[in-house]
């Protein structure tokens with residue numbers, strides 16, 4: 803039986819089961835989708851990309867290279883990350899840092915011993931943006947596989963007056979570098 807057929811036949815069964823368990827149809831649908839995605843996806847990237855979707859563009863380029871789940875931490879209510887081989891945490895850099903909700907997600911949901919990687923986009927400089935995440939990783943004993951960063955169009959505050967900085971980024975070259983990074987992560991896991 804191929805995956806499409808399995809999905810078509812078993813989705814209602816799993817959905818009914820989970821609705822009975824949690825008593826919430828919206829949550830049950832989310833969990834059912836996650837169950838099936840988990841069967842084919844190897845990595846998950848938990849992200850916040852609220853300014854221009856720059857970070858999401860980079861993650862989508864990476865996800866196109868392999869089976870990767872993209873989890874928006876600002877809308878996802880709950881998640882189980884145990885089944886993935888590695889977990890990415892990704893964000894635009896806001897005031898020199900990764901968005902707090904990404905850090906909170908890492909603290910709450912990252913299972914012990916799971917390899918992680920970090921992705922960020924920034925208007926000017928990433929600075930020490932991933933430092934807080936690295937600290938969480940270290941405290942929980944996660945191996946950090948790598949970190950990818952590139953510039954992303956920034957129209958925040960005064961930059962809006964000049965039409966933004968890092969215009970056009972992430973561009974094709976950034977995307978290509980992101981794909982290469984993702985392959986390196988996969989190679990390190992195999």
Ligand SMILES: Cc1cc2nc3c(=O)[nH]c(=O)nc-3n(C[C@H](O)[C@H](O)[C@H](O)COP(=O)(O)O)c2cc1C
Pocket residue numbers: 850851852853854855856857858893894895896897898899923924925926927928953954955956957958
């Ligand atoms: C509120 C805010 C604060 C920002 N702070 C910084 C910063 O400290 N350093 C920097 O280089 N870029 C900063 N930026 C620019 C973003 O990091 C950049 O545009 C990034 O690509 C946004 O990613 P996103 O579109 O995925 O949210 C800031 C943008 C916003 C909206």
